[in-house]
Amino acid sequence: MSSSLEGFPEGQVQFDLERGAASVRVDSSVYPLEALYGAAYVFIDRAYVLLDRAEGDAYRVWISPKKPAAEDALRALLGEFANELLSCAWRAQIAKDSRSIIEQATTRALGGARGAPSLDDLESFDFSDESFEDPLGIAMSWEEKYGKKKGAEGSEAKAAPAGAEAAAAEGEPTP
Amino acid sequence: MTELRFHRDLYDGQAVDEAIKTFDRYATIERAEEDTHWVVRLSADAPSRERRVAGELANFALGLTIRRSKSAT
Amino acid sequence: MNLLQIKKPSTTFAMPFRHRVVAGKHLLTNTEGAFVLLDDAEFRLFAEGTVERGSTLWTRLVERNFVRAEVDLRAIEERIRTRKRFLDYGPNLHIAVVTLRCNETCVYCHASRANMDATYTDMTKETAEKTVDLILKSTNPSVTIEFQGGEPLANFPIVQHITEYALKQNEKIGKTLEFTMVSNLSLMTDEKLAWLVANKVQICTSIDGPQHLHDKQRKLPTKAAALPLALTGEGASPSAHLAARHWIGRINDEYGKMGLDTSLYHVEALLTTTRDTLPLWKDVVDTYVSLGCKALFLRPVDPFGFADRSGGRVEYPRKEYLEFYRSAVDYMLELNRQGVQILERFAAIFLTKILGGEDPNFLDIRNPCGAAIGQVAYNYDGKIFTCDEGRMLHEMGDDTFLIGEVGKTAYRDLMGHETVRALALASNLDAQPDCVNCTYQPYCGVCPVHNHKSQGSIFGRMRESTLCAVHKGIQDYLFEKIASGDPHVLETFKRWTTVRDRTHFLQTCAL
Known part of the structure; x- marks a missing residue:
């Protein structure tokens, strides 16, 4: 050492x-x-x-x-x-x-891109979902949620076998 | 045998438990509790395998801890 | 000048500004994107707050909102609003990858092309229609559909179908539509060209420079059937360069025959700068001029696709790239001086922001970047990505930037996807270390996908980013030129910021 x-x-x-x-x-x-x-x-x-x-x-x-x-x-x-x-x-x-500046720009960008909801959108809207209120927190959880260089659907459940498979690749059959 | 020590200030206990559960198929794993740490003792047939399982388990526990710490804020 | 020479800096005279020494002058920029270049004496007066009221310096500073006591807040607000106008609308650019098949093999292929027999990578008619249906949901009143591949001409029926279907569907919607196709041109035929011209599909190609370099980097293993032997070269290895050159000429002729102004309507080409390109800056410029191109985009190679694998062969330190860039643009300025009209695209993008006070909405250099909120990429199989670079990573096995699938994901869910939010935040220069204090912040942009690929995080570290090095280096060069005060250079730069719309290609229909 x-x-x-x-x-x-x-x-x-x-x-x-x-x-x-x-x-x-x-x-x-x-x-x-x-x-x-x-x-x-x-x-x-x-x-x-x-x-x-x-x-x-x-x-x-x-x-x-x-x-x-x-x-x-x-x-x-x-x-x-x-x-x-x-x-x-x-x-x-x-x-x-700079929280307020960052949130303002993000809200304007995402709001402009999404536009107003149509009647169809409102019909299928999940009102139990939380509104967009903490973009910084959301951003940080994104990488945590999906794992690095994994699929967008690669949630933690998917990330687990990746490491496990890597370990299994050391020579023993996967259980 | 490899010993991993997860400090209670830095790791979520449930995250460590889930990591153990995920990797216990690949090595013999024991857990112990100390005042300041969750301790995980791990042994596998080959040293390279043991290092790899230990490392992946530690990363997994860290990833889950970070995720939980963010969703809590 | 040593800044310690400023004895009593004033804390009340100046509006917030950022500072950088360029060509021995002090470059100051502010929040609204205005700039001034000051010599040592002027900067000292400015920093100490002792600029004489009514002096020329005073007027220059006041006009550009650098003096706190005279600040025009309404003007600042208006200028920022103008610069950020693009934020009010959704994606304009929609990239449709109609196939991954390609008949050329490029050493740096960012798209990870597939062999010509891989017909399973062809977009189907059903996927094409679902893609168009989704594209037309964009909140942007103007929509550009860009056909990419692979080689789009390898799946030409789908190019035709998307165009026709989009025009038909748009009759009920009334957007302004534009179609472009990025093609190596070697599978072009007279029939395909006639259809593309008749349907107002703009054509863009790739030219890597002079023939020997182009053909070395872009292999055309099978003969392009529609071309005379004399145009593709003798022997086992036909010339991709000659094929492209032939069709560029043919297409430009067609535009001329239609009575279009060929200084505006002509094939544009894209360059990918590899290590072998660097010493050939003059040949590259001459090649583009000889092809009738009015613009040259000196793009460095990106770490995507085959370029990642062959990095050692095609990559280079960005310092060498910047020397190449300076030599090439110096030469282009000299050509302009002689009456030849050729512009460099990076320069034009930055200068439009620097001199014009407008943002040309180039999606890779804007703040925040255009990932999903400015462009969307649709793969042949219907998978949707935040941008073309995100789609390129998918082909390398990384699905980080996958945000949905046509026919399954609703438009608003795409735009509200947490990946999209994360990218909007990660590319916001007000949230980025280094960028937040960078003099070039009002004009610059970062690419989170590039950061993710090269540095392991969508945020990246700009001091170690090759993209940042390129952006900073180019802006240093431009401001050095501006600081030189050469009237010819300034006139040319001003001309490079003039955007002439190609209205012939805009397809609208009255509702």
């Missing part, structure tokens, strides 16, 4: 080449949990990601490429994660700061 990686502050990372894994300490006063979740999620198609608490007011993120990787590749992956984390943190802040 090594605790230094070029480009990262001393003690910020742990690096285990034998296991093909690296971890980074994330200060929770700088990076909100939603940013951590957002960044972690972006990587689960190419790496295994595990979150934990670290000493002090911090998180620790373990990340391990699905395909074995050399030190350079591991460093690049961790670096990319750090960039994504920064991007997610800033985006979360922007979403808060």
Whole structure:
């Protein structure tokens, strides 16, 4: 286990080449949990990601490429994660700061595209459904719902066998 | 044997349970509870398979947790 | 100029603005999309709030709403409304993939074409009609149906049927219809051409540059039967370039015979820039001019379809692309100076926003992007995608951008689909790190599908995005040219922003 990686502050990372894994300490006063979740999620198609608490007011993120990787590749992956984390943190802040502008543009765009409902539309309208009131929340749940690079109908139920099949492909028959 | 530790502040317990349920066909999985973590111990025939099942289980639990945290807000 | 030289920045003089140094000048843009270029001394006066009232600088700043005390809020509101006019209507562009079959094999094929015997990838008549029925539900009073493939001429009866069926159905609806076809032209015949011209279907093709480059990248393995041998070349490998060149000439002749102004009505062609294209910028421009094209779109290769697989062979650092772009457009400006009319499409799109204060509604560079709310792609099997790029990813096994199926999904459900909402949000530059502070924000746009493919998230990270590098690099170039003040360049740029409608192709019917 090594605790230094070029480009990262001393003690910020742990690096285990034998296991093909690296971890980074994330200060929770700088990076909100939603940013951590957002960044972690972006990587689960190419790496295994595990979150934990670290000493002090911090998180620790373990990340391990699905395909074995050399030190350079591991460093690049961790670096990319750090960039994504920064991007997610800033985006979360922007979403808060500019919420009304963003919602206004989105509502105008979607309203213009959908148009007014016809009588047929009203007849089949499900009044129990929630109205469009939280576009930011909806946007974030979209990727969560469909999984990365899966079919639009690929809900969590579909995502599960994908990982399971991958595991089964290690050589044993699928039960 | 691989041990996965899911911190209760960061993971939804039901998400971890569902992940275990989804992957228990592919490895021998035991679960334990600690004050701060849900602990999942996992073993499979081959080391590469064990690493893969553990990793996919962790990703699955994370994905479900994120989804639930968003739908709760 | 070191910004630290500004001793006492004023917090009350200026309206909110974004700043970038271009060609040694300070480029400022504001929310409404107005810009000014200031030298160091002018910028210092502006930043310190000491611009003399009534001076030339004062007038320039006030006219463009950079001075808080003189701001014209009504004008700002009106200009923003004008720029965002496209938000009030639904999709205008409807891409119908009538088949995946194609007789050419392109090294970068974004569409993941199928072999000519794969007739199961032909759109059926039933799917075609359901597609048209859905298209005509768009809230946009103008609708363009673009035939794509594969090679649309490989399933020509469906091209005909969609056109005729749409015109017939539209008699009850009264939209303005336009039809375009993107074709390699090598399966064209006199009969097909006569029908296309008679039915006012615009024709667009692909030209990769000079013959040797085009034929290297676009293989035509089977002989185009309708072409004389002299036009397709000798030997086992006929020339895709000669075939396209032949038909471009024929089509343009037809327009001329009809009395149409051929400076406006002619075949347009699209370029896909590969690594091999980069040193050939002059040959590319000369080829387009020799074909009678008035526009050249210097599009970089995208990471979709076969280009993803053959990336190592066709890709290149975007810095090299931007050098290519600068050389090519410099040369085009020189040709314009000599009286040759040729414009670069990226430049025209950005300049229309920069100089014209209008948004030309180019769906890949608008804010938010046109995914579903500006364009919809219909696959041969009836599957519906947010855009052509989303459909390309489907062919690579990624259904993220699938939003429905013709005959099953209602129009309003498509537009209200959570994927569509997510893309509208992800491509909103006010919500995007980096873009939110970027000087080029009023003129730019991002592509969430590109982000998803290249960076793993629909939001992407712009600092590492090749698309962002291209957009920024091109706008840097344009503002450098504007800053140079060369009257000829400015006159040419102004001309490039002039959109002349091709009214001949608009098909309306009175209700």
